[in-house]
Amino acid sequence: MSSDRAEALRLWAQRECVREDDSTKLFSVVARRYVREIFPTKSVQTRKDNDKELANLLKLFTQMPIDAIAPMHVREYMDIRGQTAKVRANREKALLSHIFNKAREWGYTALQNPCQGVKGFKETGRSRYITDAEFDQVKAQAHFTVIDAMDLALLTGQRPADVLKLKRTDIRDGALWIVQNKTGQRLGVEITGEQAAVIARINERPRQAISAYLIQDENGQPLTQCALRSRFDKARTLAKVDFQFRDIRAKAATDTGDLAHSQMLLGHKNCEMTEHYVKTRTGARVKPLR
Template sequence: MSSTLPRTWTPLGNDLNAARRTWAELEGDPVASDDKTFSVIGRRYMRDVLPTLGLHTQRDYAQYFELLNKVFGEMPIDVIRPFDIAEYLRVRGAASKVRANREKALFSTIFNHARSWGYTDVTNPCIGIKGHKEKSRDRYVSDDEYAAVWACAHPTVQDAMDLALCTGQRPADVLKFNVNDIFDGSLNLTQNKTGKKLRIAIEGELAQVITRIMAKPRDKVNKALLQDPDGRRLNYFALRSRFDKARDLAGINFQFRDLRAKAATDTGDLAHAQKLLGHKNRTTTEIYTRDRLGDLVSPLRRVKKVAQ
């Protein structure tokens, strides 16, 4: 008989990024307690901090860290200089300025955690290093474009689009709406990004949309407002995939997040738009809406009629 011991199975979970990190820890060599390389500290951040963030953020940060680790992985955290960060921005920015900025931001976050964990007490090398200038997004979705994509979309995407347009909320906040968020005649939420609490009156088109959603077959145990046909909560990846497919079929290119700006712009009322979006400053709302559609201005003067 074989003397091989029975295998021990370690569950890796349902999240792919978390599973990869767990697998790496199981297969990797023990880490020396005095190892202060960016790779070691970054892996600790990915293990301890990343799971507390939103799924979308987890996915993006995992990609950013992979690229940062290829460059800084073997370097002790306290020998990385501002010049190194500037050079990373320059080289990486040749391919994608926006991604370079995001990766720099993650490096800065990891470095700050390294300071709080006692790995170093040197100044964050990202301080004083300016990222690439980014152009603010100014895409406005017309009613006809919205209708064209909506007509090609999966019913779950149609519901999500209508909720986003009626409420003006970010995709993550739209997806997290629960049935029990509906009370006292309003749809209640706390925004993921800002922590801002909002109560949106259920009236007009929003009332019609919610009535339509609630009339569909649904899992009564699952409290998610937006559900897949199998009764599970509609997730970001399913929404993104189905929305992209609808865009391709319609031959129209805009992003789901552009519906938030459309909602604000279509109100025609900055005070209303500011409250709906949860902006602290009116100036933010002014820029957000004006850049999408442009200022409405009167002509300089009337054209004089030529005498007959």
């Protein structure tokens, strides 16, 4: 089995698809085809998320014919999952909806999507703003790989997965070039000022081995998302600060003080998206009555 669970699931689907007659039109049959044909078109992170979501969907719908899945079943699923994981329930319903739409395209069913009209749970966006003091407190307790990741995440405004995949070859023409996993957006962040100092610090650090990745341990091994999460959580606990690593991206957007700059740095398609992103952290600044 591949170490990548999403890839392992795809390989499983390739093997299992020949063991079950497609004429049964079970949800599991459609799910296997979805994994086989649609998963490879998605980003690595999306595949990993869908892997977990599909595992939960299969617990209930595996042996149900696709035509038998009705809105009442989706509602029941949402109510059960919503007791412990409302946001995950919403994501799982979205995946179920997409699988059902594909089932319609592939001829497994002609029925209306059962997810249509089934209300999801209300979600509230994160509003956590990291102060400079909190940021420094966590860094003071962190492993050097986490410090490198935190600094690059703040200076580039990128998501954790995009920061961890940065390579030395991404440094070209005076910029650090990034292709965002989520959007495919390509941007070059100029290597000047503090960012130049951080990259120089990373390159000059003594190591037993050097790999292609900017963020790596003393043995030249790239920092994985699992290792980042574990080491960051440890530093956060020691510092007694409760922000999440992903909140660093919002701090980058907020601290520029310039919406146009923030929009370009984060790779947002429009300024309204960036403005909402920033205001949920800092609030709107208004004049007094008098």
